[in-house]
Amino acid sequence: MTxxxxxxxxxxxxxxxxxxxxxxxxxSRAxxxxxxxxxxxxxxAALRDAAILRERGTADDLDGLVAWSSADPQDVD
Structure with a gap:
């Protein structure tokens, strides 16, 4: 809708x-x-996101999953 x-x-x-x-x-101009x-x-929106990251930091509950998924498959038990 416009x-x-x-x-x-x-x-x-x-x-x-x-x-x-x-x-x-x-x-067009519009x-x-x-x-x-x-x-x-x-x-x-990016400025708001940056402010949130400055306030809360970058760590979240997905850090462990990211580390596991990027590990060498031979190193994972």
Whole structure:
């Protein structure tokens, strides 16, 4: 589902969008704006994840499984 909204942008940003569409960077202004916002959403999620890792550390209950699964099969009893 999509929702149409009206957004006021500086002239320089609109010129950039139009130039990018003309150069084939994206199919439309909306597609370029959507792509930029999705990229920013991923960046924000990564920053939240990094903060959690700093707070809690990287060790978890799967470390043992990872060590076991990457061990040489001849070394596993």
């Amino acid at each position: 929702t149409q909204i009206a957004v006021r942008l500086p002239d320089a940003v609109v010129e950039y969008l139009d130039r990018s569409v003309a150069e084939g960077v994206g199919p 597609a370029l704006v959507t792509s930029a916002l999705e990229r920013d959403m991923r960046r924000a």
